Amino acid sequence: MIAPTVAQALHEARTQGVDRLDAQLLLAAALGQPRSWLLAHDDALLLAPQRERFAAHCERRARGEPLAYLLGEKEFHGLTLQVGPDVLVPRPDTETLVDWALELLRDGPARPEVLDLGTGSGAIALAIAHAHPAARICATDISAAALAVARANGERLGIEVEWLRADWWAQLAGRRFDLVVSNPPYVAAGDPHLAALGHEPQGALAAGADGLSALGAISARAGAHLCGGGWLLLEHGHDQADAVQAMLAEAGFGAIETRTDLGGRPRCTAGRWIRSR
Numbered sequence: 394m395i396a397p398t399v400a401q402a403l404h405e406a407r408t409q410g411v412d413r414l415d416a417q418l419l420l421a422a423a424l425g426q427p428r429s430w431l432l433a434h435d436d437a438l439l440l441a442p443q444r445e446r447f448a449a450h451c452e453r454r455a456r457g458e459p460l461a462y463l464l465g466e467k468e469f470h471g472l473t474l475q476v477g478p479d480v481l482v483p484r485p486d487t488e489t490l491v492d493w494a495l496e497l498l499r500d501g502p503a504r505p506e507v508l509d510l511g512t513g514s515g516a517i518a519l520a521i522a523h524a525h526p527a528a529r530i531c532a533t534d535i536s537a538a539a540l541a542v543a544r545a546n547g548e549r550l551g552i553e554v555e556w557l558r559a560d561w562w563a564q565l566a567g568r569r570f571d572l573v574v575s576n577p578p579y580v581a582a583g584d585p586h587l588a589a590l591g592h593e594p595q596g597a598l599a600a601g602a603d604g605l606s607a608l609g610a611i612s613a614r615a616g617a618h619l620c621g622g623g624w625l626l627l628e629h630g631h632d633q634a635d636a637v638q639a640m641l642a643e644a645g646f647g648a649i650e651t652r653t654d655l656g657g658r659p660r661c662t663a664g665r666w667i668r669s670r
């Protein structure tokens with residue numbers, strides 16, 4: 394086979410069903426060049442190993458593998474995180490939760506204790522720690538493999554977080570925090586949406602028949618782990634805001650409020666723990 398040019402390789406990827414931006418990013422990675430280089434060198438020839446790597450990645454992308462797994466990284470809240478199939482790909486919608494957490498921290502104690510339950514790649518914990526260095530952050534996950542990804546991200550970025558293997562509250566007896574955040578699994582087990590997310594860890598996505606089991610487990614016990622005046626901040630499905638608000642009210646939270654994601658859908662709900670210790 395005659396070596397294809399950059400332009401031909403990109404054209405070929407499009408005919409396989411890979412979208413234009415994804416194809417450019419995969420080819421730039423295969424060539425070890427920035428994306429801008431491709432635009433200025435569309436008649437450059439690909440070497441055989443570059444062509445093979447690019448073709449293999451295009452085939453996997455066309456089969457639905459997330460781009461972030463193929464590139465091995467994903468930008469989140471200004472940080473570059475390494476990601477792989479052991480962790481959910483950080484979503485831009487989750488930046489809503491980080492921004493809200495940072496707002497709450499600005500009005501809170503000088504050296505707040507923060508907990509991120511089910512941290513996955515460490516995205517939320519690392520973004521908060523990076524933007525609010527005075528915070529002391531503990532981040533948990535039930536998956537040892539996910540926690541290894543998170544820890545490696547923390548080390549690479551030089552951000553300190555206490556990483557803890559834990560099943561929601563089970564390993565946190567006696568500990569209290571000023572702010573607890575979580576993006577837990579919240580997709581209903583039978584949701585057809587899950588099929589499109591088949592390359593990502595199902596344990597990070599699916600949560601019982603109604604998708605509310607993890608949100609329920611977290612809210613019900615959160616009061617025992619919050620300082621008086623502390624906040625619980627949860628990401629949830631676009632149609633779960635009423636249910637999450639009801640759970641927080643039932644658990645004794647006040648000042649309950651929901652905010653929308655980048656697409657304008659209700660995505661995060663917070664409540665304040667008004668009882669004192």
Ligand code: GLN
Nearest residue numbers: 576577578579580597598
């Ligand atoms: N927002 C994700 C999705 O539906 C789900 C994330 C989660 O369950 N925490 O694509």
